[in-house]
Structures are given as structure tokens and as C-alpha cells.
Amino acid sequence: MLTHAIFDSLSPDLLAQAKRQCQVMTLAAEQRVFGAGEQCPGLPVVLSGSIKVQMIGASGNGIVLYRMAKNDMCTLSIGCLISGTGYRAEAKWSKKLRRY
Template sequence: MVQHSILETLSEPLRKEVLSSLQPLHFEHGRILFRAGDPCQGLPLVLNGTVKVQMTGLSGHSIVLYRMGADDICTLSIGCLMTGDGFRAEAVVEEDAEVFMVPRGLFDRLMDQSADFRLGVMESYGRRLNDLMLLVEEVAFRRMDERLAHWLETRAVEGSIRITHQELAVELGTAREVVSRLLKELERQGKLRLSRGCISFVQ
């Protein structure tokens, strides 16, 4: 049976009750789990696959806030469930995913009845908040050419990356034109080669 580690924090009777009430939901690549402005219906627990959470500003530019893989919890949903506010970002399935959706009423009951569940949720929230603070620091205080170079360096061992300039712009929270200009300069310097939808690293 596919399970999620946060459910392992529950007592045996409570875990059995929860698992009997939840069914894995399958979402295909490209599916929108929620959009900015939507009310939060529950807490998504990712069992497998990948879900990308991104925000779009008034300028129309988007930035990836974080990704959820197997065994992850949606931090944005935790905040929305606790405050009652709607989402301020959207979640898009990158790789076909299975998800447990814990309804709001059940989430509230588990938070109230299980100290270990509550601690696990808050620890996950704290870790993701720290990651988001690092992202804010990157966006606010590092030049775009430095951020692009760092992003590429962390992936250079792969030899090449299948990604469009627009997708890379979303990763970095900037305009496609900016990314294209910086990539062309790196290509001119002989550090990489560009082809349609692909960046190859020169060793």
C-alpha cells in the first residue's frame, strides 16, 4: 500500500482510519492542482511524481517557489489551511503524480488529536520556509548573471539539459529575453552550446 511518512506519525487506530478514508488521486503531466485565488480544499500529500509550485507577478513573469516530490507536503496549503486565505500561487504537475488529498476537516482533526502529526507538519513548514528565505535572498541580492551561472553549474555534471529559455526564465523569475541574452553571451565565451530546447555544457 502506498503511504506517506507524515501518516506514520499517527497512532495505529488513527492511521488506519485515515487510510481507509483516503484514495490516491492520479494527476497527469500539465494538470493544474490549484491556481492563485483558489480556496484551499485540503492538504495534498505527494506519494510519487513531481509537482511544481510557481507564482506569477503583475509583470507577467513567473518564478518557481519549490517542487514537491514523493513524500513531500505542500507548504502553501498548510499556510492556507491555517489562515483561511486562498492560494497566492499555482501548482502544476511536472511528472505524473499520485496524491493523497486530506480534506480540511480531517486536517484540523489530525492537528488537534495528534501532537506528532502536528509537529511533523510544522517541521515540514519550517524547512520549506527556510528554503523560500534563501530564494528571496537570491532574487533580491544576487545579479541575474550570477544566479544563472550558479543554476547551470549545479547541473553541468549532466552534460546537457532539456529546457527552453522560457522555462529557465520561470526557474529564475525573470524575462525570457534576459535569459536568452545571458545564455548567448555564455555561448560566445565557449562555455556552452545552445540548440532548440537544449543547453549543452562544454567540458
């Protein structure tokens, strides 16, 4: 079943439309969700596990910007959808959320 906190605030009509258009993805550990320079096709939300959003420098070193866990939304994607620009970072699936 497709459950996420974002759906709780939608009207029944919008909820039905959103669920028809959602694409559920099952990802392997460290599988890329999106990459820098790609256009944003929609709003990724996390149903389980976590996603790491990071920027990779010219040296190849990464800086983690944030992690998304269940019921989180991708703030980078929201900005890309509003501005019509591509991603400036990459996101990878993580099996486990690490809290610091």
C-alpha cells in the same frame, strides 16, 4: 497502497481516519493541482513524481517557489489551512523532479 512519511507518526485510529478521507489523484503532465485564489480543501502530499508550486506575475511569467517530491507536503497548503485564506500561487504536476 497509500504510503507517505506523514502517516508514520499517526496513531492507528488517526491513520485509519486519514486513509478513509484521502483522495488519490492521478494527474497528467503540467495538470494544475490548485490555482491562486482557490480555497484549500486539504493537504496535498506527493506519493510519486513531483509538483511545482509557482507564482505567476501580471506579465504571465512564473517564478518557481519550490518543488515537492515523494514524501513531501505542501507548505503553502499548511499556511492556507491554518489561516483560512486562499492560495496565493498555483501548483502543477511535473512528471519528473529536476534538481538544481
